[in-house]
Structure formats: C-alpha cells, structure tokens
Amino acid sequence: MxxxxxxxxxxxxxxxxxxxxxxxxxxxxxxxxxxxxxxxxxxxxxxxxxxxxxxxxxxxxxxxxxxxxxxxxxxxxxxxxxxxxxxxxxxxxxxxxxxxxxxxxxxxxxxxxxxxxxxxxxxxALWLTPDMQRLFTEGASGRRRFLDRLVFGFDPAHAGRLKAFERAMRERSSLLQREATNGDAADPAWLDVLEETIVEKGVAIAAARIALIDRLNPACAMGIGPFPSASLALDGVLDGWLNTMPAVEAEDQYRAALVASRGVDQIGRSAVIGPQKSDFAVTHILKNVPAGQCSTGEQKALLISIVLANARLQSLERGAVxxxxxxxxxxxxxxxxxxxxxxxxxxxxxxxxxxxxxxxxxxxxxxxxxxxxxxxxxxxxxxxxxxxx
Ligand SMILES: Nc1ncnc2c1ncn2[C@@H]1O[C@H](COP(=O)(O)OP(=O)(O)OP(=O)(O)O)[C@@H](O)[C@H]1O
Ligand SMILES: [Mg+2]
The missing domain is CATH 3.40.50.300 (P-loop containing nucleotide triphosphate hydrolases)
Incomplete structure (x- = not known):
C-alpha cells in the first residue's frame, strides 16, 4: 500500500x-x-x-x-x-x-x-509518534486506542463498531442522568434497545481485540532483530468472560450487569463493565516485566516490535503491507x-x-x-x- x-x-x-x-x-x-x-x-x-x-x-x-x-x-x-x-x-x-x-x-x-x-x-496505516512514548505509563485509554488501530488493519468494520458502541453508551448515560436530575423517567423500552446495542457491539469489540491479540502474539513473541519479543494480553472483566465462557453467556452476563448498574450510572460514575474499561497489557518477554516498568528506550523498542509484527502479519494475511x-x-x-x-x-x-x-x-x-x-x-x-x- x-x-x-x-x-x-x-x-x-x-x-x-x-x-x-x-x-x-x-x-x-x-x-x-x-x-x-x-x-x-x-x-x-x-x-x-x-x-x-x-x-x-x-x-x-x-x-x-x-x-x-x-x-x-x-x-x-x-x-x-x-x-x-x-x-x-x-x-x-x-x-x-x-x-x-x-x-x-x-x-x-x-x-x-x-x-x-x-x-x-x-x-x-500504522504510526509511532514521540507522544506515544508515554503509552505504557499513562492511562489505559491511549493503549486501547493503539490496540484498536492494530485491529483496523485486519478488521475494517472495527471502526464502525466502536462508533456505534460509543453512541449507544452516550445516549444511555444522558437518558439516565436526565432521569436523575429532572426526574424524567427514562423509557425502559428505549433503555433496553440501547443496552442491546451496547451488548452486541461491546462483545464484538472485545472479540475482535482478542482475535487480533491471539494472531499477533506468535509474531510478537519472535522479536525482530534488536527489537524485543513481547507478549500481549487484554485485561478486563468482559474479556475474561469471553475467554472462559461461550459468547452468548458472556452477552447475558453483560446485559444483566448493565441493568444492575443503571442506578449507579445515573450519577455519572460509570460502574458499567465493557470494552471501554479494558486495558491492553504488554510484557517484555525476556525480562518478564510489564512494559510500564521497562526503561524509556525499551518501551520504545517494544512499540516498534509490535508495529512491525502487525505489519508483517498484515502482509501475510492480506497480501499488503x-x-x-x-x-x-x-x-x-x-x-x-x-x-x-x-x-x-x-x-x-x-x-x-x-x-x-x-x-x-x-x-x-x-x-x-x-x-x-x-x-x-x-x-x-x-x-x-x-x-x-
Ligand atoms: N491549524 C493550524 N494552522 C496553522 N499552523 C498550524 C496549525 N496547526 C499547527 N500549526 C503549526 O504548524 C507548524 C508545524 O508543526 P509540525 O508539528 O508539523 O512541526 P514539526 O516540523 O513536526 O516540528 P518538530 O520538529 O518540533 O516536531 C507549527 O508551528 C504549528 O504551530
Ligand atoms: Mg514533529
């Protein structure tokens, strides 16, 4: 390309x-x-x-x-x-x-x-910028964005999925907050519809991330020349469910958790689980240390490793780099x-x-x-x- x-x-x-x-x-x-x-x-x-x-x-x-x-x-x-x-x-x-x-x-x-x-x-396209030097030490949202971009190359529908998920989450939260502040009772049928979208898209997002990590891990484990081998994992409640139970069961649990958290989410403190709560965990394999505890230079080298491994895998799977x-x-x-x-x-x-x-x-x-x-x-x-x- x-x-x-x-x-x-x-x-x-x-x-x-x-x-x-x-x-x-x-x-x-x-x-x-x-x-x-x-x-x-x-x-x-x-x-x-x-x-x-x-x-x-x-x-x-x-x-x-x-x-x-x-x-x-x-x-x-x-x-x-x-x-x-x-x-x-x-x-x-x-x-x-x-x-x-x-x-x-x-x-x-x-x-x-x-x-x-x-x-x-x-x-x-994949990018590395000086801003990303703090990726492993700052908040999880930057790491999720990085991971999602790695997914885009294999699964172009991922971008649309994320958008639909975020839209439904925003609507649910404004509905719940209106109810808490103005007493406008949220229409339970509409809440159900939104939560159904959240469950469907949320599980699809987590599954796409897991699928990418499963495919990328063998490539990252090899390391490339002086760039270290890395092991990747997804850390989150929903991700854990998807790894241990059938997807339909994970959906049921997720749906139930959303309903149960309506009260807490009313006050804007999202207790909801989901893909917006996951973290992308990277480990330096040789040192057996989480990326966040590696030196600045090692963190940079890990990022390069992951990006090169992703490019290599895209070249294999899509025939284009x-x-x-x-x-x-x-x-x-x-x-x-x-x-x-x-x-x-x-x-x-x-x-x-x-x-x-x-x-x-x-x-x-x-x-x-x-x-x-x-x-x-x-x-x-x-x-x-x-x-x-
Ligand atoms: N919307 C804008 N309109 C006009 N100039 C802008 C706008 N946004 C950014 N700039 C300016 O563009 C210039 C070039 O920015 P850029 O980040 O590309 O520099 P750079 O060559 O990468 O520099 P560095 O080596 O410091 O990274 C900056 O002076 C910046 O203020
Ligand atoms: Mg610059």
Whole structure:
C-alpha cells in the first residue's frame, strides 16, 4: 500500500502543497515547527479515525496571519495504491457543514462515501509518534486506542463498531442522568434497545481485540532483530468472560450487569463493565516485566516490535503491507537499532514516511529513499547524498 500523490489544502501550516511520491521510503527533515508532523498527520487521515494527533476537526484548518478570517475548510487529497488497486481519495471538512458540528467527509474516485469505513477497506496505516512514548505509563485509554488501530488493519468494520458502541453508551448515560436530575423517567423500552446495542457491539469489540491479540502474539513473541519479543494480553472483566465462557453467556452476563448498574450510572460514575474499561497489557518477554516498568528506550523498542509484527502479519494475511508513519523515530534509536529498523522496513516492502531534524541519520538510505526538506511549510526534494560526511 502506498501514497503516490498527496495534495493538501489549508491543512495546518500548509496553504497548499503537492507531492509526488515514487519511492517506498520517504524521509522528511527540517527544523522544529517546520511542518513535518503535519504532513504525516495528513496521511493519517487517509484511514478512518481522528488522525495521528487525535485532533479536533476544528483545529486542523489553517490559521491565517493576524486579522485573517478563521477558515474551517481543509482538505487532503491523494492518489493511493491500496488493497483494491489505485484510487483517488479526498477527505476533509467543507464550508457547508455547520461549524458547531463539523464532519469529516470522504470521497473515493470522486463519489461521496458514506462514513469513513470505505477508507479502512482500502488502506491501512500504522504510526509511532514521540507522544506515544508515554503509552505504557499513562492511562489505559491511549493503549486501547493503539490496540484498536492494530485491529483496523485486519478488521475494517472495527471502526464502525466502536462508533456505534460509543453512541449507544452516550445516549444511555444522558437518558439516565436526565432521569436523575429532572426526574424524567427514562423509557425502559428505549433503555433496553440501547443496552442491546451496547451488548452486541461491546462483545464484538472485545472479540475482535482478542482475535487480533491471539494472531499477533506468535509474531510478537519472535522479536525482530534488536527489537524485543513481547507478549500481549487484554485485561478486563468482559474479556475474561469471553475467554472462559461461550459468547452468548458472556452477552447475558453483560446485559444483566448493565441493568444492575443503571442506578449507579445515573450519577455519572460509570460502574458499567465493557470494552471501554479494558486495558491492553504488554510484557517484555525476556525480562518478564510489564512494559510500564521497562526503561524509556525499551518501551520504545517494544512499540516498534509490535508495529512491525502487525505489519508483517498484515502482509501475510492480506497480501499488503500497511503504510508506516514514523515520526522522529530515527533520533530515538542508537545506530544498530536504526539500521535494523531501516532493514526491516525494506524487507517488509512497506511504504514508510520518516521524519527527523537531522538528515545525516538518513544518509544510509541515500539512493533508496526519496528525501524532502521541510522549512516554513515549504517542501523541497533533495538528495540525501549531500549530507554524507
Ligand atoms: N491549524 C493550524 N494552522 C496553522 N499552523 C498550524 C496549525 N496547526 C499547527 N500549526 C503549526 O504548524 C507548524 C508545524 O508543526 P509540525 O508539528 O508539523 O512541526 P514539526 O516540523 O513536526 O516540528 P518538530 O520538529 O518540533 O516536531 C507549527 O508551528 C504549528 O504551530
Ligand atoms: Mg514533529
């Protein structure tokens, strides 16, 4: 899978940008604030979701200079070689949608697509960013998001499932809270309907995560060169039920738990079990230590291991390798690990976009990578050879 052409309009710092890509490896270097991560973020909108910054749609449109009218319109267009061959994709926010409720529209080959699912059926992308360094030490929600993105590459319906689940959870909770504050009795039949959706989607989400972990574990257990072997697990009540009883029984228990927790959920302190409570637990196999207790460098190496293993598995199962967006990855690795990473990406045949402030780190890719320098939202193609010592 590969991006062949990328066109940005009023996207972050870019008023307009066109790039033609003809190499599997793309390196982008430039000073802090030049616009490197913004470019990777643009590519991350070619798959479902909120992109690699998990940004609000209203933050993405380019802010003009002093006194400029704020715009809400932004767009990313691309020619992509995906699972079904080459297609044209456009996504962004138009001026027509209401400001208070912006929606990211998607067009494929010129025709509007219903929702973002069509993106996931054609393309998958994985990313690693400096922000993710704290993934194993911060709250579980970041780890769940990371895990769900690993699932998307194998199960494009997962994104829609998560959305439907979250919508039903939000509606149930506002219904219960209205009842608690205004005394508007919640319609029990409607609560039943919502909880049925929650049970169905919630169990499907947990099952998809478990299925991914079961498949990914053997690949992660191998380790890749200097990147450590890892063992993955899903930690949660619902996940435990699914591992020990038939799915229908787990559904019954989940449904009963929802009904029993209506009273507690009324006061906004969700006692409900479900996929929104699970944690993605990663263990460094050789050290037999949870990832959160590993050194910063080891945690980074574990993340790279998992992403590479996922890419390798997608290549085996789907016959296509996801696009890799690796922000600032080279700077954080010693030379041996850096070379091993470059070698593995090339062995996978992945299209990888890598950023950094120091072009000399990418010199070993001279002749292989298409290199761009980024300065003040201008992107210029250059030879990496020029940076060789
Ligand atoms: N909506 C926006 N409109 C205009 N500029 C924006 C918008 N959002 C972010 N920017 C600016 O874009 C610039 C480039 O950001 P980006 O994160 O791409 O830099 P970078 O090259 O990755 O830098 P670093 O090396 O520090 O990571 C920043 O100065 C940022 O403030
Ligand atoms: Mg950056």
């Amino acid at each position: 590969a991006v062949q052409r990328l066109v940005l309009t009023d996207f972050r710092c870019y008023a307009s940008l066109r790039l033609n890509i003809d190499a599997p490896l793309i390196t982008l270097t430039g000073a802090n604030g030049a616009g490197k991560t913004n470019l990777l973020e643009a590519i991350s909108f070619l798959v479902p979701g909120r992109g690699l910054r998990a940004a609000r749609l209203t933050d993405i449109a380019r802010r003009g200079g002093d006194g400029a009218e704020p715009v809400q319109r932004w767009g990313v267009a691309a020619t992509v070689d995906g699972l079904d061959g080459v297609y044209e994709v456009g996504t962004g926010v138009s001026d027509e949608v209401p400001v208070e409720n912006p929606r990211r529209a998607v067009r494929i080959n010129g025709a509007p697509a219903r929702g973002q699912a069509a993106l996931g059926e054609r393309l998958s 996801p696009i890799l967006l690796l922000d600032e990855i080279a700077a954080h690795l010693d030379e041996g690990r850096r070379e091993a990473l470059f070698a593995e990406i090339q062995a996978l045949g992945a299209q990888a976009w890598m950023t950094g402030t120091d072009p000399s780190l990418f010199v070993p890719l001279s002749g292989t990578a298409q290199h761009f320098t980024v300065a003040n939202a201008e992107v210029t193609e250059q030879s990496l050879g020029a940076y060789a010592a």
